[in-house]
Amino acid sequence: MRQNQSHQSVQAALLKRIHSGEWTPGSYIPGEVDLAAEYGCSRTTVNRALRQLAENGIVERKRKRGTRVTPMPVARATLEIPVIRQEVMDRGGQYQHSLLLNKLGKAPASVYARLQLPEKKLLHLQSLHLCDSKPYMFEDRWVNTAATPNIEKAPFDKISPNEWLIQEIPYSDGDISFSACAATPKIAEHLETSVGAPLFLIERTTRMNETAITTLKMYYGEGFRMSSKL
Secondary structure (H helix, E strand, O other), X not given: OOOOOOHHHHHHHHHHHHHOOOOOOXXXXXXXXXXXXXXXXXXXHHHHHHHHHHHOOOEEEEOOOEEEEOOOOOOOOEOOOOXXXXXXXXXXXXXXXXXXXXXXXXXOHHHHHHHOOOOOOEEEEEEEEEEOOEEEEEEEEXXXXXXXXXXXXXXXXXXXXXXXXXXXOOOOEEEEEEEEEEOOHHHHHHHOOOOOOEEEEEEEEEEEOOEEEEEEEEEEOOOOOOOOEO
């Protein structure tokens, strides 16, 4: 592990391990001395990273007992960002994806508002996810490249932006909403449905602390059903 890491980079690395399930809710993570040795940094750097995670409610710190991942409240509904490939496979389908757009450019004003960013170039990605060679979901995504190192070199011919971001970019929080909408001509063409057909729309924005990562809209056709756990 490289030397002189910042507390932000250590924090991101720890958060990624939490989101991956390496450290599950309620479990204790290694102490500051061990983490400092592992990440090649000072104990003070690790302390700052853990303190920020604690302030964000990701971990709990108790004197003489250590640091553990915050347990999920018993009566709290939880939503995970799904890997669409796995979502399709869990339904018994064969997954494919097609990248329709990959371009840097200016976004609509509503996108900058959702990301709380000044007007600048963002990466615009549009993907079509398929189940058994039929349209499953159309994804329209804007990405803050400053928060996503190497995304412009990502092999999107082999992995979808959805799965690449989940694997490579840790997040601390976000917003999500669900609604119904009518298919526009463009979306109707991608989903092979009629213009005006009812669609299920998921809108999601993710952040790493105060830094916006990505915002997207996911359009599902007729027959889609979403489920979660309590």
